Every structure is written in structure tokens, then in C-alpha cells.
Amino acid sequence: MAQASLCVRCGAPLPPSNADSVACPFCGTTNVVRAHVPMAEVRQAVRDVLYEDRNWGGIPDAFQRPPGPAQPPYVSARRAPGVPPGAIVIITAAAVVLSLFVTAVLLIGGRPKRTTQPIQVPPPTVSPTLAKSQPIVETWGQLSAITVDEQGNVIASIGPKLVKADGRSLTQIWAVARPENSGRNLFTTKGDWISVATDNDISFFDAKTGVASGTFRFKNGGILEGSCAVGKSDVIVYVLGDGTMRFNANTAKKSTGADTCKLQEEFRCGPGQTCGWERWTKGDLDCRYVLRAGNDVYRVCEADDGTKQTLIVRFDAQGKSKWRAPAEVRNFMGVVDGVLIASTDGARNVSAFELDTGKPKWVNKLKYQSPVVADQTRIYYGYESTLVVANSAGQEIARLAPPSKLPKAQ
Secondary structure, three states, X not given: OOOOOEOOOOOOEOOOOOOOEEEOOOOOOEEEOOOOOOHHHHHHHHHHHHHOOOOOOOOOHHHOOOOOOOOOHHHHHOOOOOXXXXXXXXXXXXXXXXXXXXXXXXXXXXXXXXXXXXXXOOOOOOOHHHHHHOOOOOOOOOEEEEEEOOOOOEEEEEOOEEEEEOOOOOOEEEEEEOOOOOOOOEEEEEOOEEEEEXXXXXXXXXXXXXXXXXXXXXOOOOEEEEEEEEOOOEEEXXXXXXXXXXEEOOOOEEOOOOOOOOOEOOOEOOOOOEEEEEEEEEOOEEEEEEEEEOOEEEEEEEEOOOOOOEEEEEEOOOOOEXXXXXXXXXXXXXXXXXXXXXXXXXXXXXXXXXXXXXXXXXXXXOOOOOOEEEOOOOEEEEEOOEEEEEOOOOOEEEEOOOHHHOOOOO
């Protein structure tokens, strides 16, 4: 059994082990621990070597070594005066015994383990005992899609889960395993059901419990362009590669009907506002996306003046430009509580602009890409592997609690 010792990194006691190395149960450092050979075993091994008599001559083999070559006369003549011949024999025998002793120790198990303490390394800030007892805080993961339903609750696809939370406090209502993420995700909510459409399939869930009712896989798959609710329980999806398809949320099967709806694209805006792809040119502006809020129109444009600068341009009802603000808008633009909010810089920032002048008000840097959605007064986005809600001043109001602090998902 290995001798009890301490970890060379954190100083924690190591568990007993017969192995040559032991991993510290607190910091994980591998400690080399040689097995200790008791001195009684070492002494016995030396005796065995000294008493060995393989030729049965009655004299130990260690004292029957053949004499060396004859020395010249002048060697013995130089013996120091006063040293008797028997003393040389005794010294020689002692040297042989000492060399055999050292050899036996090395052959049996290496030099005995030192009893001194190992070099102590300053321990980490948190003691091993505390570090072991503290639970690991889980995180949700990256936010990939989000929407606000008719009751003001938030539906989010975050990490491996589909989550429904209260829109004001972000208190979880339910969380279930989501379908495999295969590209972009678009939510459609209507009454008692929720649909999650991707490039390759569409899945349906009960809005009250989160229980899945089924998944329909597209024949070809392609690029998801938009989805919308129609009637009481149908959803229309348009996918480049499969075309326009209609499904019943209760059966998760294709359905038919004459009524239709306006497809909601990935580009979103606030409630009561309309937005989406609309190619429009005027003067030196080449515009792609549009937001209509009240009597004003906001367009995402590219300057055709040799700079190719991306801009937000505000127009009045007569089409006259009121201001221009440099910004690279990605998937959201809407007016929230009197402030223009936009997802900018490759969907890695949330930016705010003054409605009257277009001057920047604030920017929240998200570090990673995140979809953005808003209601009349609140903005929702992903930050630090969870869901956050902020006001129009950019101040965080609440965030979705980590999974480890929530009730078990249904």
C-alpha cells in the first residue's frame, strides 16, 4: 500500500493506492507515488545475497571471488608502513558487503521513500473542500429562435430546449426537448399550439404543456423562407426546394384549404408594425428591408456612392429622407417605447437610435449571434447562454434562471 501523502499542487491528502501514481480527488493533479519498501525486507534481501552459497562449498559466494591478476613487486613494496596485511583483507570485504547492499536495495524497489514532506504549492483561492461541495451551475446554451405569443409569453429555442416563459419576469412555464436544429428556426403560435419550422421539417407542440404532437419531415428540404398561421389550427410554410405547404397542428400532417396568410420572415419587428424584404431604390440608395411604424418608414439601405456603406434611413409618409444612421442591421428592427431598436453587427449587438435624429443612444454587446424580438416596451435577446429581457433604455430587467435552479421540465 502506498504511503499516505499530500497533493503537490493543492496540498490535499491523497487516497491510499497501490499504483505508482494517484490523481488528486480535489484538483485533478497526477501525483507520482512510489511504493515504500519496508527496511525489514531490505535487510533480509541483503542477508540472502551475503549468505548465498551456490557451489555448496560452505563459504558464501561473496567471499569466494577469484583473485585478481598478480601485481608488480613495487605495488606491495609501497604498502604504508605500520598497516598489517590482515587489515587490507578486512577493508576489502567491507567494501564488497557495502556494494552488495546498495545493489540489492536498487534491485528490489529503488531507494526507500523519503519521509520528508513534498514541496508545497500555494493552494487555490477556494479550498478543495469548498470547491468539491459547490454545485456546478448549468447554462441553457445559445438562443437560436424566439417569439412572443398572443398572451405576451415568450417562446424560445435555446440550447437543446424549447422554453416557454412569462414575458415580464422570464419565469419558466415549461421546457421540453426541442427538435434537432437544422438551420434557421421560425415559430408560429396560434391559440393552443406552437409550430417550429426549420429547413428540413416542422414540429408541433401544445402551447399549455409543451407536449409534442408530431414532426413532419419535408420531402426535399431546402431554405426556409417563412411561415404563418391560418384558420384555427393550420400553418403555412414556404421552403425553397419544397414550395408552399400547409399543415394541421393537431395531426402534424398536410392539410388543404382556400384561405391564406402573409408569411412571416426571419426579419422581425415590433407588434403593430410591418416589416420584411422589399427591394427599393432612390437616388444613391439601394434598400433591401423595410419597417413601417405608424406614418414613418425605416429602410435598411446600401449607399451607391462608392462607399457601399450600410445605413438605416428614415423616410416620412411622402418618401422624403429625414436622417441616415450607419448600421448593419441583421434580423430585427422595430420601434419600442419611442426608441428605434435594431439587431446590428452580424446579430452580435443590440443598438438603439433616437427616432427624431437617428443618433445612437446605446449598444448592448452580446458576444455571440442572437435573434431579437420585442413587444411594446421590452426587448428580448440571448446573452451569456441564457435569455434576457431589457427595457428601451438598454437596462436588463430579468433573465431566465439557470436550468439547475428550475423545476424539472415536463
